[in-house]
Amino acid sequence: MTRSMKYFASAAALAFTLALSQSAQAAFLFFGTRGGVDLTNSPNDCLTIGIGTLNRLNFSNLRRSDSDVSGTRQNTVVAITCIPSPASPVFVVVVMAAGDDEGTVSFLRDQVLSNF
Numbered sequence: 251m252t253r254s255m256k257y258f259a260s261a262a263a264l265a266f267t268l269a270l271s272q273s274a275q276a277a278f279l280f281f282g283t284r285g286g287v288d289l290t291n292s293p294n295d296c297l298t299i300g301i302g303t304l305n306r307l308n309f310s311n312l313r314r315s316d317s318d319v320s321g322t323r324q325n326t327v328v329a330i331t332c333i334p335s336p337a338s339p340v341f342v343v344v345v346m347a348a349g350d351d352e353g354t355v356s357f358l359r360d361q362v363l364s365n366f
Contacts, residue, residue, distance in 0.1 A: 278355045281346040282363050285335070293317075296332030296341050303366050304328065324354050328362055 301319040304312055309321030309328065318331040326349030333342045343366055347359035 277350050278352045279346065279348045280355050280359045281344060282359050283345075284343045284363050284366060285340075293332045293334060293341070296343070297330070300330035300332065300343070300366065303362060304330070307361060307365060323358060325349055325351070326355050326358050328358055330362065330366075 297314060297319050301312055301314055301321075304319060304321040307323070309323045312321045313319065318329050320327060320329040322328075326347055328345065328347045330346075331344045333344060334340075335342055343363070345359055345362045345366070347355045347362075349355040349358075
């Protein structure tokens, strides 16, 4: 496993843990990625864009840590993390959504990815 893949797996596991800690009864978990995001120079800038995206999409309970941002909407938790790719300053954005309704979870994940 390459170093960037190890970092990706670590960040995804962290976002997954955050999502489940906020919604322990979640029956569905979907994640998606958007590669080649060249909007920023640092992971901090990428997370700022992420929390702005959640805010624009009317998510509530917005939270930010050093490695991800998250929010809730329609009983679904969505977490975003930004992973630097080897082609700096390009980032891979990982969006994870967890909730009880499959359609809502899938829709919100897609909505966040398309609006990032």
